[in-house]
Amino acid sequence: MNNSKLLEIFEKTDALLNGHFLLTSGRHSNQYFQCAKVLQFPEHTTSVCRVIADFFKDYNIDTVIAPAIGGIVVGQEIARQLNKKFIFAERENKDLILRRGFEISEGENVLVCEDVVTTGGSVFEVIDIVKSKNANVVGVGIIVDRSNGKVDFDVPQVSTLQMEVVSYIQEECPLCEEGTPAIKPGSRKI
Numbered sequence: 001m002n003n004s005k006l007l008e009i010f011e012k013t014d015a016l017l018n019g020h021f022l023l024t025s026g027r028h029s030n031q032y033f034q035c036a037k038v039l040q041f042p043e044h045t046t047s048v049c050r051v052i053a054d055f056f057k058d059y060n061i062d063t064v065i066a067p068a069i070g071g072i073v074v075g076q077e078i079a080r081q082l083n084k085k086f087i088f089a090e091r092e093n094k095d096l097i098l099r100r101g102f103e104i105s106e107g108e109n110v111l112v113c114e115d116v117v118t119t120g121g122s123v124f125e126v127i128d129i130v131k132s133k134n135a136n137v138v139g140v141g142i143i144v145d146r147s148n149g150k151v152d153f154d155v156p157q158v159s160t161l162q163m164e165v166v167s168y169i170q171e172e173c174p175l176c177e178e179g180t181p182a183i184k185p186g187s188r189k190i
């Protein structure tokens with residue numbers, strides 16, 4: 001599936017909105033992105049995860065792991081396509097940890113997956129968990145890389161969609177200068 005076909009899915013499901021937005025960071029942007037809107041639809045989840053499963057299909061993988069909550073849906077689907085075990089890490093007192101009896105054995109080959117990466121913080125944390133078990137990080141698979149390839153996990157990595165989300169402080173926002181109001185995503189239908 002090519003990038004324009006993918007973008008069409010993201011736009012059709014309102015996962016990618018174009019306009020003038022007030023982000024939670026307080027910055028303004030001409031784009032807003034909510035991956036969960038795509039993942040509502042199983043057939044789209046299958047399509048966007050296939051890019052990652054195909055990339056890693058010849059790698060030696062025992063387990064797929066993802067950080068909760070965003071990564072769970074895509075990690076589960078990628079694991080399903082690769083027919084491998086799937087586990088997730090979740091936050092307890094700000095730290096990502098393994099709960100629910102999930103375990104990683106020494107020498108296990110682990111693929112880390114995530115839905116959206118901006119700075120890669122959660123993925124780096126999961127990589128640390130895998131390394132702390134003396135297991136191997138085989139690679140990283142991401143659905144949307146908002147850093148446009150700038151975040152480097154130092155292992156083979158692939159993303160379904162690469163984009164650069166440009167944002168501005170209000171005083172420097174060209175959309176404000178044009179006089180259109182900034183909308184807080186989710187507060188009304190665009």
Ligand SMILES: [Zn+2]
Nearest residue numbers: 028173175176
């Ligand atoms: Zn603005």
